[in-house]
Amino acid sequence: MSDRNRNQLPNNLPQLQNLIKRDPQSYIEEFLQQYRHYESNLQIFQLKPTQHSKNLAELVMFFCQVSQCYPKELAGYPQQLIDLLQRHSTVLDPDMRMTFCKGLILLRNKGLIEPTSLLELFFELLRCQDKLLRKMLYHHLVNDIKRINKKHKDNRVNTTLQNFMYTMLRESNVAAGKMSLDVMIELYRKNIWRDAKTVNVIVTACFSKITKIVVAALKFFLGTNAEEDDDSDSDSDDDAPNQRTLMMAQRVNKKTRKRQRKTQKALKVLKKDKKKKKAVSFNFSALHLIHDPQDFAEKLFRQLESSNERFEVKLMMMNLVSRLVGIHELFLFNFYPFLQRFVQPHQREVTKILLFAAQSTHQLVPPDIIETLVRTIVNNFVTERNSNDVMAVGLNAVREICSRCPLAMGADLLQDLVQYKSYRNKAVVSAARSLISLFRGINPEMLHKKDRGKPTEHSREIRAKEYGELVAQDFIPGAEVLKDQTGEEENEDSEESDSDDSEGGWHDVVHSSDEETEGKEDEESNPAESLTAEEKKARATAISQTRLLTQQDFKDIKVHQLSKQLEGSKSNKRGTKRKHVEIDDEKSGEVLSLNRIEGINSRPRHDKEARLATVMAGREGRKKYGSKKGRMNPNASTTNKEKKKKKPFMMVKQKIGVRVKTKRSFRDKQIALRDSLLKKQKRH
Incomplete structure (x- = not known):
């Protein structure tokens, strides 16, 4: 390079940066000159940190770009920037603070800064009232922690940062606490910090004094399910x-x-x-x-009782408490009387409250407590003074509660609710029939004989459980339908002997029709069909204990168990409506869907706008007057009815009057005769 161009380098930092990256040792003097210039500008800036310094900002980015070329000379440079931000973080000029953070991110990407110190600094900088800075730091924090844990989990860094975030959530700064919580939730969603410690740190955010943090934590627990987890894995x-x-x-x-x-x-x-x-x-x-879900639910319920938040936040708290109680089968007896205060048809979001009541019930709750809740729902909803939709919603809620706690329903109350199966509204009838079908499967003895339905093998096996009763079986129900392993081994041995004998002997030729008939006979023959109940139990026990079951075996067992619900018992076996059994592989999730409560099988009455819309839709594609179909043959002659429309009115006026008189009903003739007689009487 010529001397003239070399003298211009101090004023052209991009060119000097390019040359230093190509040959660092040849431009060491120019680099040191710029470093002395940087130190003098830094001293001036520290006297007035609130002012913007363009020269210092350019020099900071210049040294961050060439830092890997002079590691010894710039050994203390990253710590200088960190100390500068820690000392003047809140009073710095926003552009200068953004420049320093970008420089530190650049140094971190080159591996010149340890992640712990820099990430802790960035979490502290979240307190700054700078939205653009917080957004940039948020993305860097998530991506950097993701990069650290990409190949293997760095437990030391993760533990340090989680402890630091725990302290950030307890501070009074709204922006810092909310952003820290968002970082943890995003890392959990991306399957990076998917451990118990992260979840339990987020648990503490539910008891924050800041409403935004509480709402974000509640949404995390209410919105994280298996479907979102699958999506998060694909986006990770x-x-x-x-x-x-x-x-x-x-x-x-x-x-x-x-x-x-x-x-x-x-x-x-x-x-x-x-x-x-x-x-x-x-x-x-x-x-x-x-x-500790029990302690978490109790604390959250106490916070709900004394909360002054808006109603939407209270609903989220109710939802989370109900999920905790239902999933972990907790005991929170005061929660059910609390819900009873809101179980009114005029209550806002009452269907969600009914959903929470159903979610919070399980078989270990004493039936007396749930029975009070069920009677409150019946008295407030299932009465004829309410609308049909309200009655259907109440019956649906009772059905969902009884499906989780069957002992909460009394025999007298059930008989009263069953009477709605012949109600005048279809939605109420459907809800009542769904309640009947529920008790047919869990306790048919509570229903009248006419409501139990056709007796099946499955209904004979049903036995109502007492409170707290657990059935521990030593066999797989329905395993008697499988074949014995010894029989399969004998068949295999016989096939092997046949193959050995067939090497030098005759070959049996089997017709395809014979194979089809034999296959049908094998399918129709069921080894457990002619056994008694004790023999079936002994056979199922023997099969369960002597062989390993495959997925196909479990599928056959499931088909057999479902067929018991369709086929009649031996004493009353006239035939079946359905011979084909479809297996529903979809399992109901741990969280109850709102459609189970709001699902009403009725078509709402159309209003005027809806009826007008259907009328206008029917007029599309046709002329202004006349029918859609038109004439089959446009050249054919017109009918008499069409000819009458074209005649002058005075020509058809008399015929219209005669036709009206001839088509009068007997009642119309009586009225006309009465009027004429009265008219004549007035004249005389």
């Missing part, structure tokens, strides 16, 4: 190329065989990675990772 690897980007690159770039082979290979690798991720993913709900 943001940097990896997906199928859409690969196909777009193939479409845009030049079409060659080599590029096409590369794309196909990349798609295969991507497909394998997806299979691996699905196989290794363990989706646990956050509610299962809480250390």
Whole structure:
């Protein structure tokens, strides 16, 4: 480089930066000159940190870019920036503070700063009243912690940061606490900090004095389920190329065989990675990772009772308490009388409150407590003074509560509710019938004989459980339908002997029709069909204890158990309505859906706007007057009715009057005769 260009380098930092990265040792003097210039500007800036210094900002970014070229000379440079931000974080000029943070992020990406000290500093900077800065720090915190735990979990860094976040949540600063909580929730969603400690730190946020933090923590526990976890696993690897980007690159770039082979290979690798991720993913709900759910539910319920928050926040607290009680089968007896105060048809969001009442019931709650709640719902909802929809919602809520705690329903109350099966409204009838079908499956003895339905083998096996009763079986119910393993081994041995004998002997030729009939006979023959109840139990016990069951075996058992609900008993076996049994593989989740309460099988009456909309939709595609169909033959002659429409009115006026008189009903003739007689009487 010429001397002239070399003298211009101090004023051209981008060019000097480019040259230093290419050959650091040749430009050591220029670098030291800029470093002395930086120190003098830094001393001036520390006297007035609230002012913006353009020269210092450019020098800071310059040294962050070339820091890897002079590690000895810039050994203390990162700590200088950290001390500067710690000392003047709240009073710094926003642009200068943003520049210092960007420089530290650049140094961290190059591996020149330890993650613990920098991340703690950034968590402290979340207190600053700078929205753009907080947004940038949030993304860096999430991405940096994700990068640290990408190959293996760094427990030391994770523990330090979690403890620091715990202290941040307890501070009075709203922005810092909320942003710290958002970072933890995002890391949990991305499957990075998916451990019990993270969840229990978020538990403490539910008792914060700041409403925003409480709402964010409640939404985390209420919104984290298996479906969102599956989505989070797919979104956790943001940097990896997906199928859409690969196909777009193939479409845009030049079409060659080599590029096409590369794309196909990349798609295969991507497909394998997806299979691996699905196989290794363990989706646990956050509610299962809480250390002491009983204590958490009690504290949250006390906070709910004394809370002055708006009604939406109280609903979220009710929802979380009900889920905790239902999932962990907790004892919180004061919660049910608390809900009874809100169980009124005019109450806002009453269907959600009924949902919480159903979620919080389980078989270990004393039936007397739940029976009071059920009677309150029946008295307030299932009465004829209410609308049909209100009655249906009340019956649905009673059904969901009784499905979790059957002993809460008394025989007299059940008989009263069953009478609504012949009500005048379809929605109420459907809700009452669903209640009948529920008790047919759990305790048919509480119903009248006419409401128990057709007796089946399944209904004969049903026995109502007492309070706190657990049935510990030593066999798999329905395993008697499987074949014995000894019989299968004998069949295999016989096949082997036949194959040995067939080497030098005759070969039996079997017709295809014979195979079909034999296959049908094998399908129809059931080894457990002619056994008694004791023999079935002994056979199921023997099979369960002597062999390992496969997935197909469990599927056959499930088909057999479902067929018991469809087929009649031996004493009353006239036939079945359905011979084909469909297996529903979808399992109901641990959280109750609101559709179970609000699901009303009735069509609402159309208002005027809806009826007008259907009328206008029917007029589309036709003329202004006349029918849609039109004439089959446009050249055919017109009918007499159409000809009458074209005649002058005076020509058809007399015929219209005669036709009206002839088509009068007997009642109309009576009225006309009475009027004419009265008229004549007045004249005389």
